[in-house]
Amino acid sequence: MSKNTVTITDNRTGKSIECPIKDGVHGPSVIDSRNLYKELELFTFDPAFVTTASCESKITFIDGEKGILLYRGYPIEQLAKNSSYLEVCYLLLYGELPTEDQMKNFRGSICQHTLLHEGLSNFYKGFQHDAHPMAMLVGVVGALSGYYPDAMDIKNPEHRNMSAIRLIAKLPTIATRIHKYLIGQPYVYPRNSLDYVSNFMYMMFSRPTMDYEFNEKANRALEIMLILHADHEQNASTSTVRLAGSSQAHPFSCVAGGIATLWGPAHGGANEAVIRMLHNIGHSRNIPKYIDRFKDKNDPTRLMGFGHRVYKNYDPRATIIRESCHGLLKDLDMSQMPLFETAMELERIALEDDYFIERKLYPNVDFYSGIILSALNIPLNMFTVMFSVARTVGWVSQWMEMMNEPDLKIGRPRQLYLGNSRRDYIPMDKR
Ligand code: SDX
Numbered sequence: 358m359s360k361n362t363v364t365i366t367d368n369r370t371g372k373s374i375e376c377p378i379k380d381g382v383h384g385p386s387v388i389d390s391r392n393l394y395k396e397l398e399l400f401t402f403d404p405a406f407v408t409t410a411s412c413e414s415k416i417t418f419i420d421g422e423k424g425i426l427l428y429r430g431y432p433i434e435q436l437a438k439n440s441s442y443l444e445v446c447y448l449l450l451y452g453e454l455p456t457e458d459q460m461k462n463f464r465g466s467i468c469q470h471t472l473l474h475e476g477l478s479n480f481y482k483g484f485q486h487d488a489h490p491m492a493m494l495v496g497v498v499g500a501l502s503g504y505y506p507d508a509m510d511i512k513n514p515e516h517r518n519m520s521a522i523r524l525i526a527k528l529p530t531i532a533t534r535i536h537k538y539l540i541g542q543p544y545v546y547p548r549n550s551l552d553y554v555s556n557f558m559y560m561m562f563s564r565p566t567m568d569y570e571f572n573e574k575a576n577r578a579l580e581i582m583l584i585l586h587a588d589h590e591q592n593a594s595t596s597t598v599r600l601a602g603s604s605q606a607h608p609f610s611c612v613a614g615g616i617a618t619l620w621g622p623a624h625g626g627a628n629e630a631v632i633r634m635l636h637n638i639g640h641s642r643n644i645p646k647y648i649d650r651f652k653d654k655n656d657p658t659r660l661m662g663f664g665h666r667v668y669k670n671y672d673p674r675a676t677i678i679r680e681s682c683h684g685l686l687k688d689l690d691m692s693q694m695p696l697f698e699t700a701m702e703l704e705r706i707a708l709e710d711d712y713f714i715e716r717k718l719y720p721n722v723d724f725y726s727g728i729i730l731s732a733l734n735i736p737l738n739m740f741t742v743m744f745s746v747a748r749t750v751g752w753v754s755q756w757m758e759m760m761n762e763p764d765l766k767i768g769r770p771r772q773l774y775l776g777n778s779r780r781d782y783i784p785m786d787k788r
Pocket of ligand 1: 586593622623659660663664721722723
C-alpha cells in the first residue's frame with residue numbers, strides 16, 4: 358500500500374479505493390477523489406465547499422491560521438508597502454514582477470482601452486436614479502460582452518489576454534460613470550496621462566466647472582485598498598467566474614457573474630454593511646446591546662466585518678488597512694471621525710468577548726475598508742463597486758489560469774437527492 362494515499366473503505370460492501378494525496382507548495386495537501394464514484398459509486402459531500410479544493414492554482418496563497426496572504430509568492434505586506442495596483446495587476450496576470458519596459462508596455466496597453474463605446478451609455482439611461490450601483494455594474498459589464506464578439510475565441514490566448522486588459526482598463530471608467538449618472542453630473546473621460554488611481558479619482562470627482570485637486574495621500578490610501586482586494590484565492594465570486602468560464606462563456610459575462618456574487622453582504626457587500634452597522638450603532642455607548650444582538654441566535658444581525666471562512670486569525674489585510682486608515686484620517690484631520698472611533702471601540706470590545714474569541718472571529722478587510730472609502734468621500738452604495746474594480750484583476754487572472762489548462766472540463770457538482778422517490782402522474786380529477 359503506497360504511503361502517499363488515503364484508503365477509503367465502504368464498510369457496507371467492504372470495497373476500498375486508494376486515493377492519491379497531492380501535495381502543494383504551501384498549505385494542506387489534497388485527497389484526489391476523482392475516481393471515488395467510478396470505484397465505490399459514492400460522491401463526497403461538502404456543502405459550501407468548506408474543505409474542498411476546486412482547482413490547482415499558482416496565483417494566491419492564504420494561510421488562515423497564520424494570517425498569511427501571498428500574491429505569486431510575494432507577501433501582501435511587502436506589495437502594499439512597495440508596489441502599485443497596476444504592477445500588482447501585472448504580477449497576478451503574468452506571474453512575475455515586471456521589468457521597467459514590461460511595466461511601460463503594460464501601462465500603455467491599459468491606457469489604450471480605458472474608453473467605453475459611446476453606445477454603452479444607453480445602458481446607463483435605463484436605470485432609475487436610485488438604482489443600486491452594483492445592479493448597474495452587473496448590467497453594464499454583462500452588456501460589454503455584446504461589444505467584443507471577438508473575445509469569444511477564448512481558445513486564442515491573445516484574445517484571452519485582450520479581454521483581461523480591456524476589463525482592467527474599463528472597470529474604473531464604467532464604475533465612475535455609474536456614480537456620475539446617479540448624481541446627475543456629466544461623465545468625465547479618462548486622462549491617460551494620469552496613473553491608474555489618479556485617473557479613477559479624476560473621473561470620480563472632477564467637474565467641468567473647476568480644476569480637480571489631487572491628494573497624494575488619499576490616492577495612496579486608495580491604491581493600498583485596491584492592492585489588498587485584488588485577489589483572494591477561490592472565494593465565492595472567483596469560484597463563480599471560474600465555473601462560468603468552464604462552460605467557455607464570454608469572459609465579460611463570467612466577470613458579470615462574479616460581480617453579482619460579490620454584491621452579497623456575506624461577501625463583498627460587507628464593506629457597505631459595516632458602515633450601515635456603525636451608523637445604526639450611532640455611539641460607542643450603544644455597542645453592548647448590539648454585541649448581544651450579534652450573539653443572539655434568534656437575531657439574524659451579525660457583526661459585519663468580522664469573521665472569515667479561511668482566516669481564523671487576524672486577516673493580514675485588516676492589519677494593513679487599519680494602519681492605512683489611521684494614517685489617512687490623521688492626514689485628513691479626521692481622526693475624531695465618530696464612525697472610526699465607534700469602529701475602534703467595537704473592535705476592542707469584540708476582541709475581548711468570549712463569543713467571538715471561541716469562534717475565532719476577527720476583523721476582516723471589510724471592517725476598515727469602508728471607513729477609508731467614507732474618508733475619501735466615496736458614497737456608501739459605491740463601496741462594493743470599489744471592491745469589484747479591485748477584484749477584476751483577480752477574477753480575470755484566475756479565469757486565464759483556468760482557460761490555459763490543457764484539459765479544461767466544465768464544472769458540474771453533484772448532489773445528495775432527498776426528494777420524492779419515483780411516482781406516477783395523477784390526473785387532476787383524481788387529486
Ligand atoms: C469577504 O472568501 C473570501 O476570501 C472573501 C473575502 C475576499 O477577499 O474575497 O475575504 C471578502 O467576503 C470577507 C467576509 C466579509 N463578510 C462579513 O464580514 C460578513 C460577516 N461575516 C459572516 O457572515 C461570516 O463570518 C462569514 C460569511 C464571513 C464566514 O462565515 P463561515 O465561515 O461560513 O462561518 P459560519 O457562518 O459557519 O459561522 C461560524 C459561527 C456561527 O456560530 P455557531 O453556529 O457556531 O454558534 O460563527 C458565527 C456563526 O453564527 N459567526 C458570527 C459571525 N460570523 C460567524 N457571529 C456574529 N457575527 C459574525 N460576523
